[in-house]
Amino acid sequence: xxxGRIRHSVLWYDRFFRYVFVxxxxxxxxxxxxxxxxxxxxxxxxxxxxxxxxxxxxxxxNPPAHYGALTFIFGSFAVTILAVxxxxxxxxxxxxxxxxxxxxxxxxxxxxxTDLFVGIxxxxxxxxxxxxxxxxxxxxxxxxxxxxxxxxxxxxIMILPTVISVSEDSLRAVSPALEEASYGLGATRWQTLSRVxxxxxxxxxxxxxxxxxxxxxGEAMAVQMVIGNSPQFPRSLVTPTATLTSEIVLEMxxxxxxxxxxxxxxxxxxxxxxxxxxMILVIRLVVRHRGATP
Amino acid sequence: MxxxxxxxxxxxxxxxxxxxxxxxLLFFLTHIFWRGAPVLSPxxxxxxxxxxxxxGGVGPQLFNTFYILVLSLLFSLPVGVGAGIxxxxxxxPGPLTNLIRLSTECLAxxxxxVLGLFGAVVFVWxxxxxxxxxxxxxALALLNLPVLVRVTEEALRAIPVSYRxxxxxxxxxxxxxxxxxxxxxxxxxxxxxxSLVAGRALGESAILIYTAxxxxxxxxxxxxxxxxxxxxxxHLWYVNAQSLVPDATRIADGSAALLVLVVLIFNLCIGIPSxxxxxxxxxxxxx
Numbered sequence: 060x061x062x063g064r065i066r067h068s069v070l071w072y073d074r075f076f077r078y079v080f081v082x083x084x085x086x087x088x089x090x091x092x093x094x095x096x097x098x099x100x101x102x103x104x105x106x107x108x109x110x111x112x113x114x115x116x117x118x119x120x121n122p123p124a125h126y127g128a129l130t131f132i133f134g135s136f137a138v139t140i141l142a143v144x145x146x147x148x149x150x151x152x153x154x155x156x157x158x159x160x161x162x163x164x165x166x167x168x169x170x171x172x173t174d175l176f177v178g179i180x181x182x183x184x185x186x187x188x189x190x191x192x193x194x195x196x197x198x199x200x201x202x203x204x205x206x207x208x209x210x211x212x213x214x215x216i217m218i219l220p221t222v223i224s225v226s227e228d229s230l231r232a233v234s235p236a237l238e239e240a241s242y243g244l245g246a247t248r249w250q251t252l253s254r255v256x257x258x259x260x261x262x263x264x265x266x267x268x269x270x271x272x273x274x275x276x277g278e279a280m281a282v283q284m285v286i287g288n289s290p291q292f293p294r295s296l297v298t299p300t301a302t303l304t305s306e307i308v309l310e311m312x313x314x315x316x317x318x319x320x321x322x323x324x325x326x327x328x329x330x331x332x333x334x335x336x337x338m339i340l341v342i343r344l345v346v347r348h349r350g351a352t353p
Numbered sequence: 354m355x356x357x358x359x360x361x362x363x364x365x366x367x368x369x370x371x372x373x374x375x376x377x378l379l380f381f382l383t384h385i386f387w388r389g390a391p392v393l394s395p396x397x398x399x400x401x402x403x404x405x406x407x408x409g410g411v412g413p414q415l416f417n418t419f420y421i422l423v424l425s426l427l428f429s430l431p432v433g434v435g436a437g438i439x440x441x442x443x444x445x446p447g448p449l450t451n452l453i454r455l456s457t458e459c460l461a462x463x464x465x466x467v468l469g470l471f472g473a474v475v476f477v478w479x480x481x482x483x484x485x486x487x488x489x490x491x492a493l494a495l496l497n498l499p500v501l502v503r504v505t506e507e508a509l510r511a512i513p514v515s516y517r518x519x520x521x522x523x524x525x526x527x528x529x530x531x532x533x534x535x536x537x538x539x540x541x542x543x544x545x546x547x548s549l550v551a552g553r554a555l556g557e558s559a560i561l562i563y564t565a566x567x568x569x570x571x572x573x574x575x576x577x578x579x580x581x582x583x584x585x586x587x588h589l590w591y592v593n594a595q596s597l598v599p600d601a602t603r604i605a606d607g608s609a610a611l612l613v614l615v616v617l618i619f620n621l622c623i624g625i626p627s628x629x630x631x632x633x634x635x636x637x638x639x640x
Contacts, residue, residue, distance in 0.1 A: 072526075073526035076528040080442075083436040084439040087498055088452060088453040097471055097474050098467060098470060152371075169374075180613070182589045182609075187385070308559065308562065328470045335462045
């Protein structure tokens with residue numbers, strides 16, 4: 060083979076693989092639009108039979124007569140807020156500990172430990188909730204045990220690794236010069252942390268909490284196992300209720316594809332999709348606004 | 354309040370938080386293995402499940418778990434790594450690159466139950482596959498993709514620019530540089546990333562219930578990708594939620610322990626050798 064032909068085939072491969080990579084990137088970029096399109100199209104079919112007002116603002120869920128999904132929307136927001144209340148402060152404190160307080164050997168032990176939290180599958184979290192937390196709450200707090208409280212606690216634990224790793228990264232990204240200046244002025248570690256490091260890392264910490272919320276609102280299996288699965292508006296933290304995700308998991312198998320009931324479940328999925336995409340956009344705004352990377 | 358006292362108090366709080374986090378983890382792991390270890394016999398791990406009577410195992414579920422994982426990686430690895438290479442090596446800053454980045458980020462944030470419904474619409478109904486292993490693997494591949502893109506891009510960006518410059522200066526094309534220089538150096542970082550993806554995929558259930566289905570084949574092992582294939586994680590949910598067997602608690606305990614064990618062993622098998630290898634190759638330190 061002549062040198063020219065080898066050269067030619069080398070250039071041909073170069074161009075070919077460039078197109079392969081461009082095509083894979085384009086494919087990955089297109090998937091989200093396909094997801095939005097198919098879930099939205101199926102979901103919006105609901106409104107050929109049900110008024111949007113009834114779906115979004117009434118609580119009577121009794122298909123095929125009534126399709127009021129407000130209970131589920133409220134439930135999803137409630138467990139998310141509870142999860143952030145339990146997991147947010149604990150995760151942020153854990154991140155500060157790992158980034159700034161812990162001695163080297165403690166950090167070496169604790170870092171893989173937080174990775175282990177990620178390794179536990181979400182059904183196993185649900186199973187622990189079912190076999191430990193539900194009976195405990197039933198005996199010591201009252202009610203059925205199933206409900207928002209246990210779901211919030213389990214989700215709070217599940218978002219810990221997300222909150223810890225993202226906020227630890229942002230705490231480490233704070234310039235050491237800022238910290239040294241503060242220590243140089245005679246500040247204690249807590250003064251330095253609370254007045255210098257935490258404000259400087261704020262966009263990253265907000266990002267961490269929002270990512271945790273996105274994880275909590277979308278979690279299906281663990282919540283379904285401990286929420287009680289009753290389509291009633293919760294009167295307390297320990298009465299059985301339901302969320303968007305738990306209702307989809309529960310009813311998807313019993314409804315024929317294309318029925319109004321089934322379409323209503325798709326619209327719930329679309330609501331979840333919109334909420335989690337909105338969170339990503341909020342993160343982008345927070346990061347751009349403060350001009351820092353998370 | 355005295356500022357030194359406040360500092361002491363704050364430090365105590367941070368230690369307490371770390372103690373609580375470690376305590377929760379230790380409690381969870383002891384609970385899982387204390388309840389599950391007595392159940393884990395060869396008959397349970399490899400045996401067939403039963404519908405109505407006690408004494409069933411989870412053999413087919415364990416097999417399906419790995420089969421679906423392998424198939425999903427088969428779909429997602431080429432595309433995910435390709436897109437990662439594009440973003441790290443080829444993409445120029447601009448609106449199109451930004452759009453790809455943003456939509457990958459958005460895909461990563463889609464709840465897995467929503468991806469499960471998407472998989473049910475597209476793979477199960479429109480493509481007419483029905484509840485089957487192939488549909489489950491395809492849906493799971495969508496979940497893996499954004500993470501694979503990110504770990505590939507990060508692994509490639511960690512390679513010094515001087516490597517690429519040296520290769521290009523010798524007259525290599527971009528593809529030759531990527532294949533012979535950049536990818537081999539980034540391989541270990543990518544393997545670690547893939548092990549993370551796989552660990553997550555092994556425990557995933559929401560995406561599989563309405564794509565891979567809730568039943569298992571009568572034959573074992575069954576490599577036919579067009580039959581329904583319940584995985585271990587889905588089985589754990591199923592026995593808790595709606596199973597009719599009298600020993601559902603026992604099976605749930607055993608499945609939970611087995612599932613966590615499988616994920617841990619998988620991560621250890623890939624994580625530790627790659628870390629040792631990395632130390633040896635890079636002469637200590639590591640990343």
